[in-house]
Amino acid sequence: MKKFQYAINGMALSALALVLSACGGGNSQVLGPKPADTGGNGDNNGWVAGVYRDADTFKNLCEAPRSGRSQFTNLTFPDKRGTRTDEKNFLRAWTNETYLWFDEVTDRSPTIDSQTPQDYFLLLKTNRTTSSGAPKDNFHFYEPTEDAEAWEAGISYDYGFRLKVYSSTPPRRYFIAYVEPGSPAATAGVQRGDRIMKIDSYDLVTEESNAGLMALNEGLFPSELGAAHNFELQAVDGSSKMVSLQAGQIESKTVLHSSVIDTDSGKVGYLVFNSHVEKSQDEWVTVISQFKFAEVSDLIVDLRYNGGGLLSIASLASFMIAGTNVQDKVFYEQIQNSKQPRLEPFPFLDEGLYGLNKNVALPSLHLNRVFILSSESTCSASEAIINGLRGANVEVFLIGATTCGKPYGFYPEDNCGTTYYTIQLKGANAKGFGEYSDGFIPSNSDNGTTRVKGCSVEDDLNHQLGDSSEAMLATALRFRATGNCASAVTRSQQKTQAEFNNGELILPDTRKIMVLDR
The missing domain is CATH 2.30.42.10 (PDZ domain)
Known part of the structure; x- marks a missing residue:
């Protein structure tokens, strides 16, 4: 039977507490003793610290090769008979070639048979910290490839x-x-x-x-x-x-809800967008076309539960918001490590890449401003929408809470039934800004970097999404009309904000990322 991508990894029975986390996110796995490194002198299996072969030498050499096809992609599994050490050698070489901070990774022997490839992978990252003392790399994950493909398929x-x-x-x-x-x-x-x-x-x-x-x-x-x-x-x-x-x-329906709201100053489009996957493109096309027909004059995009996904979808969605205001401009500057070639800037994409609208010109509202609803679960590709639009001089107003702060990109790598996520690039907008590791903050004014003009509002579970009385949406509508945050919610809504303070959406860390299309 199919196992679920959500599970409990950290039930603190001694504390008698129910603790929820997501499996597949390698940071929650229990590690055994660290392998004893040989200090660079090699070992009985030929490993020499600092000496690497090409990662492709070990690609798809598996201790337990799969047979057949993927139920999601219908592609034949490429696995060949190999060893556990082959799998770890692949991860070691791949990290050295592509990891953003490859020169900060301690080279460890891949030849210890008792150590799984997944546990070995967790060690292949920088151990340095930021100026605040936080881990420099807090986004190092893996999951079963079947789960990764299921998510990509929605x-x-x-x-x-x-x-x-x-x-x-x-x-x-x-x-x-x-x-x-x-x-x-x-x-x-x-x-x-x-x-x-x-x-x-x-x-x-x-x-x-x-x-x-x-x-x-x-x-x-x-x-x-x-x-x-x-x-x-x-x-x-x-x-x-x-x-x-x-x-x-x-x-899943990635555009969970959409509606047109009549106001005294014109019609406002509202959509709840929950995940950046391929199918999102056609869902956006349908909704934006409806908004165009309704002649909306403003747009509220609800990203409060959107952990991220494909950068291409963030770019397509941003074009469908701003159109001629971002045409031919840079959406995202991709910065890789010194071993990799310089990448061309990622543009605002005006033609579809997937599904029914592949190679078809995309509809757009051609707006020069947008209102975005956010929370601590607004991550990665969702934050790229905020940053990319601001870099192209589209005015962004942020209503909600500070976003999660993940300005990094991944090329997920499938090998032997596991998909690995290691940071391979960081990005910046057309103005060169990309350091928002502490998130975007709703503020009284916009400083062009991490502070975005808007209002701080907590999630309101007492109202349905799309209800104009829901605290975040009500605040966005009032702010649009008056520029005022303080009077944007009623006393009962303020009580709701206090009741639902600092909640956490249960979402795997592997769903809070920005994925780059190859």
Whole structure:
């Protein structure tokens, strides 16, 4: 049976706390003892520190070769019979060739049989820190290739709801952030803002037994397709409801919602954009075409739950926002390590690359400003939209919370059934700015770098996405009309902001990245 891309890696049973994280993100794996390096003198298997062969020499040489085809790409697996050391030699050479800070990586022996390729990969990064003491590279991940391909196809394996957690220790507070249309959760009547109270016979709010925590984790993130669990939910109005959910294959809608909002000063387009994958292009084309027909005069793009994805989609979406205002301008300057050739700047793409609109001119609203809703889950390719548009002198207003701060790009590398993510480039906009590792901050004024004019507003789970009373959207509409943040939400909405403060959307770290098309 298909295993799920979400799982619990860090259940702190000794602390009797329910701790959620995503599998596949290698930073959450438990590492064994570090291998003993030979100090550069070689070992019995011929390894010599600082001496590398071409990565292609070891590519697709696998300890356990796969057979057949990918269910998502229909491509035959390229695996050949090899060894565990071959897999690690590939990672070692590939890192040395492409990693942005390759000269800061300690060269370690790949010949220790007890060490998996995945554990070895986790060591292949810089250990230096920033001026604040934070790790310089905090974005070093891997996951099963099957999960990577499923995400690229817009497929997940679950109930079809996304969680936002405000406390993972008793009394726990787990809420539904949004629901995928047509999913088991949607069919059962699960809604944004519902709080999960119980799963099967276990109380999610207060449970402290080891057996209970294990059962709750399995209920939230089932390990197999078809698994069924009973949920007791508390709706926004305080009422209780019982639903039975069966895990399935969910096809995500990356533009989750779109609508046209009538205001006294014209029509405003609003869209919720949750992931940068290939199918997003055609979904954007459909929505932008509808907005053009409706003659919207402004646009609000809700990126609060968008962890990133393909840079090409960020570029296409940005063109569809700004059109002639960014035509033939630089969207993203790609900076690689000193071993790699200089790349041509990434432009604002005005023709489709994928699906039904491949090689077709894209529609655009030709706007010179845009309002973006953000949160700490707004990452990578989503931040590239903010940075790229500002670099081309399109005015961006930021409503919400400080973004997550990931100005780096990846070429995901599939080898022997695992997809590896290592930082291979950083980027800058047309004005040369790209250092936003602490995120973009909604501020009273715009300083051209990390501070973006706008308003700080917390997520509001008491209202559905697209409801003009929802705090972020209400603030954006009021700010558009008056330029004022302070009066943008009502007293009841301010209470909502206090209730839903500092929540975390449960999303794997491998979904908070910027992926570069080869």
